[in-house]
Amino acid sequence: MTIERLETAQRMSRIVKHNGTIYLCGQVAADASKDITEQTQTMLDKVDTLLEQAGSDKAHMLSATIYVRDMKDFAAMNAVWDAWVPQGHAPARACVEARMARAELLVEISVIAAEK
Numbered sequence: 001m002t003i004e005r006l007e008t009a010q011r012m013s014r015i016v017k018h019n020g021t022i023y024l025c026g027q028v029a030a031d032a033s034k035d036i037t038e039q040t041q042t043m044l045d046k047v048d049t050l051l052e053q054a055g056s057d058k059a060h061m062l063s064a065t066i067y068v069r070d071m072k073d074f075a076a077m078n079a080v081w082d083a084w085v086p087q088g089h090a091p092a093r094a095c096v097e098a099r100m101a102r103a104e105l106l107v108e109i110s111v112i113a114a115e116k
Helices: 036-054 071-084
Strands: 003-008 013-018 021-024 061-068 092-097 107-114
Touching (some): 036 107
């Protein structure tokens, strides 16, 4: 099977497609100076854009791994997540507390989805 890589740089590809499955690299907020609510929303907006570019959408997500800098933000992050995920289409999901690549980042997500 062919592997298709989109927006590839030396370190990573933003999208990898293989055998009808789409893998997104980790996505973070558009503006890391914002609070957890806005960071989560803009991060998910980026996921929407990449999934559309790859021929999918959030209703076709298979799995999501969410990293939060501090579990004190878990409820606020989940409020945005719950409003974003289409009812009946929740992916398999894990959420862990983790150090981020930059201290101001509060949340990051990695997504696997099926093509439409």
